Amino acid sequence: MNQINIIMTGVGGQGIVKAGQIIGRAVTSFGLNAVMSEIHGMSQRGGIVGVDLRIGNVYGPIIPNGVADLLIGFEAAETVRALNRIGKNTTILMSTEKIFPVSVSLGDFSYPDTDEIGLRLKERGTRLYMIDAPRLAVEAGNFQSTNVVLVGAAYSAGFIPVPLSALKEAVKEVFHERSWESNLRSLELGIEEFKILQSERHEAVAAQTN
Amino acid sequence: MGDYDFIISDVAEEENRKHFLLGNEAVARGVVEAGVGVATTYPGTPSSEVGDVLSEIAKKTGFYFEDSANEIVALEVAAAAAMSGVRAFVFMKHVGLNVASDALMSTSYLGTKAGLVIMTADDPSMFSSQNEQDNRYYAEIARLPLVEPSNPQEAKDFLIYAYDLSETIGGPVLLRTTTRVSHMRASVTFGARHAISPKGAFKKDPSNLVILPATAYRKKGELLKRFARLAEMAENSKLNRVERRDGGGDIGIISSGAAYNSVMDVAESYNLKLDILKLGFSNPLPEKLVATFLKEHEGTIVVEELDPILEGKLRTLAQLHAIPSLIHGKMDGYLPYSYEYNPDIVANAFSRILGFAFKEKTNGDLQINEKLPARPPVLCPGCPHRATVYAMELVSKQLGLKNVIYSTDIGCYSLGVQKPYNEGDYLLCMGSSVGTAAGFSKSTDQCVIAFIGDSTFFHAGMPGVVNAVHNGHKFLLIVMDNRTTAMTGNQPNPGVPMNGMHEESPEVSIEELVKAAGVKFVRTIDPNDLRNAMQTLKEALRFDGISAIISKSECALLRDDSKKRNGEPIIPYEVNQEKCTLCMNCIRSFSCPAFYFEGKQVKIDSALCDGCGVCSQPLVCGPRAIEVKR
Ligand code: SF4
Numbered sequence: 001m002n003q004i005n006i007i008m009t010g011v012g013g014q015g016i017v018k019a020g021q022i023i024g025r026a027v028t029s030f031g032l033n034a035v036m037s038e039i040h041g042m043s044q045r046g047g048i049v050g051v052d053l054r055i056g057n058v059y060g061p062i063i064p065n066g067v068a069d070l071l072i073g074f075e076a077a078e079t080v081r082a083l084n085r086i087g088k089n090t091t092i093l094m095s096t097e098k099i100f101p102v103s104v105s106l107g108d109f110s111y112p113d114t115d116e117i118g119l120r121l122k123e124r125g126t127r128l129y130m131i132d133a134p135r136l137a138v139e140a141g142n143f144q145s146t147n148v149v150l151v152g153a154a155y156s157a158g159f160i161p162v163p164l165s166a167l168k169e170a171v172k173e174v175f176h177e178r179s180w181e182s183n184l185r186s187l188e189l190g191i192e193e194f195k196i197l198q199s200e201r202h203e204a205v206a207a208q209t210n
Numbered sequence: 211m212g213d214y215d216f217i218i219s220d221v222a223e224e225e226n227r228k229h230f231l232l233g234n235e236a237v238a239r240g241v242v243e244a245g246v247g248v249a250t251t252y253p254g255t256p257s258s259e260v261g262d263v264l265s266e267i268a269k270k271t272g273f274y275f276e277d278s279a280n281e282i283v284a285l286e287v288a289a290a291a292a293m294s295g296v297r298a299f300v301f302m303k304h305v306g307l308n309v310a311s312d313a314l315m316s317t318s319y320l321g322t323k324a325g326l327v328i329m330t331a332d333d334p335s336m337f338s339s340q341n342e343q344d345n346r347y348y349a350e351i352a353r354l355p356l357v358e359p360s361n362p363q364e365a366k367d368f369l370i371y372a373y374d375l376s377e378t379i380g381g382p383v384l385l386r387t388t389t390r391v392s393h394m395r396a397s398v399t400f401g402a403r404h405a406i407s408p409k410g411a412f413k414k415d416p417s418n419l420v421i422l423p424a425t426a427y428r429k430k431g432e433l434l435k436r437f438a439r440l441a442e443m444a445e446n447s448k449l450n451r452v453e454r455r456d457g458g459g460d461i462g463i464i465s466s467g468a469a470y471n472s473v474m475d476v477a478e479s480y481n482l483k484l485d486i487l488k489l490g491f492s493n494p495l496p497e498k499l500v501a502t503f504l505k506e507h508e509g510t511i512v513v514e515e516l517d518p519i520l521e522g523k524l525r526t527l528a529q530l531h532a533i534p535s536l537i538h539g540k541m542d543g544y545l546p547y548s549y550e551y552n553p554d555i556v557a558n559a560f561s562r563i564l565g566f567a568f569k570e571k572t573n574g575d576l577q578i579n580e581k582l583p584a585r586p587p588v589l590c591p592g593c594p595h596r597a598t599v600y601a602m603e604l605v606s607k608q609l610g611l612k613n614v615i616y617s618t619d620i621g622c623y624s625l626g627v628q629k630p631y632n633e634g635d636y637l638l639c640m641g642s643s644v645g646t647a648a649g650f651s652k653s654t655d656q657c658v659i660a661f662i663g664d665s666t667f668f669h670a671g672m673p674g675v676v677n678a679v680h681n682g683h684k685f686l687l688i689v690m691d692n693r694t695t696a697m698t699g700n701q702p703n704p705g706v707p708m709n710g711m712h713e714e715s716p717e718v719s720i721e722e723l724v725k726a727a728g729v730k731f732v733r734t735i736d737p738n739d740l741r742n743a744m745q746t747l748k749e750a751l752r753f754d755g756i757s758a759i760i761s762k763s764e765c766a767l768l769r770d771d772s773k774k775r776n777g778e779p780i781i782p783y784e785v786n787q788e789k790c791t792l793c794m795n796c797i798r799s800f801s802c803p804a805f806y807f808e809g810k811q812v813k814i815d816s817a818l819c820d821g822c823g824v825c826s827q828p829l830v831c832g833p834r835a836i837e838v839k840r
């Protein structure tokens with residue numbers, strides 16, 4: 001492995017920086033090099049938050065255009081917005097969660113049909129996985145843990161090159177003890193969900209080629 | 211246990227443990243390792259997290275930390291500490307150093323006893339700033355040594371180096387980060403902790419420490435000597451090093467700070483044979499080192515963000531020493547003068563100079579030509595500023611005011627500039643709303659209203675009020691007192707009953723200050739009570755002269771925190787669909803982000819709603835359709 005580049009994007013309040021910290025801590029405590037950059041606006045909630053996380057032989061935290069291995073979109077429209085930074089071979093994990101910005105409520109913009117966009121992308125052969133992270137987080141007993149669900153899915157997809165135990169340890173490091181159980185459960189559910197999505201995709205691809 | 215207890219651990223406990231730290235957190239660890247006794251700041255992005263850590267650990271570590279009223283006060287407090295033999299640290303965002311610059315010049319002339327390090331966090335690309343000024347210039351005009359880390363580990367290590375340097379030469383040191391260093395996370399290995407002595411003793415020496423003209427005259431000479439000594443030290447500093455990749459090549463690179471990271475990433479991904487001179491101690495320029503490097507190479511590319519400071523010096527140096535090798539950078543058009551660099555920008559320049567093929571990778575056919583909704587930051591649900599600007603809007607409509615000029619200022623309330631409020635017409639810098647309102651009141655016949663936050667009022671608003679009273683300006687000053695410094699992460703300010711050490715402290719009353727300045731109309735309102743707030747706003751607008759309203763209500767994020775701590779639930783509101791007439795006022799005029807329109811119904815997202823209840827008042831919802839969620 002030379003390097004792994006992960007772009008994370010979403011909206012303030014979705015725990016994106018925390019997700020980056022979990023992955024970063026897990027890989028660095030395992031002895032790998034990692035650098036991460038976090039760009040968020042001011043304190044107010046609701047702005048765009050972006051994290052670039054790079055693992056391996058890297059110096060700066062900015063991922064050049066087109067080289068990302070993985071895009072984790074915590075919010076559907078923000079995932080679409082980030083498409084211009086990724087490459088043909090980037091795997092996309094897209095949470096189906098939709099957060100309407102005020103510009104939509106005010107009627108200046110309409111919210112894109114992200115489900116349809118997802119289908120269009122899949123038809124073009126993109127490695128896109130749409131994941132209902134909020135549902136899984138609720139199932140894990142912690143509606144705020146969508147970020148950990150997505151970390152689980154990213155792990156399952158092979159982009160976090162450490163043993164599961166290291167990742168679990170990092171989850172425990174960044175959360176308070178009282179939410180360990182639900183967060184670890186979210187991690188597991190994310191891992192399982194990705195496996196299901198992956199086999200669905202394989203079937204779909206096989207069906208197309210047949 | 212606090213979240214940052216690990217920052218103060220002894221290195222013996224560490225066993226080479228690595229921490230995945232933000233650059234700013236690493237700086238805080240550096241403060242602990244350097245044995246700093248006094249640390250001061252005025253919060254500003256991208257430097258604020260340093261203070262968030264220091265504030266939490268100061269007491270148990272045994273040093274003094276304060277959120278000062280503004281940056282120049284912060285620097286003055288730190289300078290006096292250093293003059294008393296206590297290691298002192300002062301940090302701020304780049305524009306904060308403009309405020310502190312008067313004191314900066316004098317501290318450079320007078321020097322210091324114990325180490326004094328001044329950190330400036332610059333913001334190329336202006337992620338959260340009004341400009342992207344290059345604060346390396348301050349090292350030039352104040353003739354200060356400058357150190358520029360490229361990553362969190364260096365941020366910590368260079369800080370410690372800076373203290374030793376400061377004490378060796380007896381003068382302050384400027385440490386410059388940028389957003390991508392302060393907000394970069396990476397592995398950091400801790401070092402040993404230096405003992406802290408938070409108290410020293412001041413020795414009188416007025417002929418050297420009181421900067422009257424005769425003293426200044428003499429001190430300038432000493433400063434030049436100090437600078438010459440520093441130049442010698444920069445030649446051999448471990449912070450300046452040459453890396454030869456694959457035995458090097460004909461082309462050399464000179465770089466510093468965050469730009470160096472992009473250079474290295476490009477060198478790695480294109481497998482470039484290069485010699486790289488990394489300047490971590492970049493002012494004064496190590497001229498011999500640089501001249502030798504220039505001579506060794508046919509051509510040298512200077513890669514630095516923002517202004518061509520190093521490049522200009524290199525060109526001068528080459529001219530002075532008749533060095534024939536080529537120098538490339540911004541001045542010959544290869545690299546841009548603005549915005550932060552990234553590997554693509556650097557690779558593009560290198561490819562043109564070195565003649566290799568560069569093609570920025572694109573996402574091929576992934577392009578979705580879909581118009582995406584804008585998502586600018588907005589006032590939080592439950593934000594008291596929304597109530598104030600909404601009340602002001604209604605008052606302006608009811609009184610039929612035309613062409614009101616809203617002078618605004620720096621804080622969350624700057625967002626009042628956005629639709630649907632449109633209450634922001636002119637903004638320059640911290641505290642400017644009061645001065646510009648005065649100017650508008652003299653030079654126009656329009657109604658003038660100034661918004662300023664509590665922290666900003668203390669920072670730089672007060673002189674404007676004194677000026678307005680004395681010179682007879684007429685405008686309405688609205689102090690948006692949300693009981694905190696919200697935009698940078700809720701640091702305390704002089705108006706709240708807690709200080710940076712987490713101690714109870716006296717509240718400085720804005721109301722009393724404004725009265726003492728001679729403002730004759732001063733009222734405090736609760737903006738969440740729209741009816742009464744509007745009543746008072748109208749009275750203030752009728753007043754002949756400067757009038758002041760302190761619109762006092764806690765930031766919603768703080769309110770949520772204290773609810774959480776006390777185990778109180780946040781009870782959201784909902785729209786009673788039977789009563790809702792779809793007038794849309796709550797969305798179009800009040801515009802709390804918790805509202806959304808779906809399936810022909812106005813709804814409230816109960817996960818976003820803060821339960822403030824302002825929208826339930828008839829001045830927002832005439833039909834009274836907004837009710838506490840059952
Ligand atoms: S952080 Fe506080 S003051 Fe700032 S927008 Fe949010 S609620 Fe308002």
Ligand code: SF4
Pocket residue numbers: 591592782783802803804805814818819820821822823824825826
């Ligand atoms: S009560 Fe109304 S105004 Fe307050 S946060 Fe909830 S929806 Fe927004």
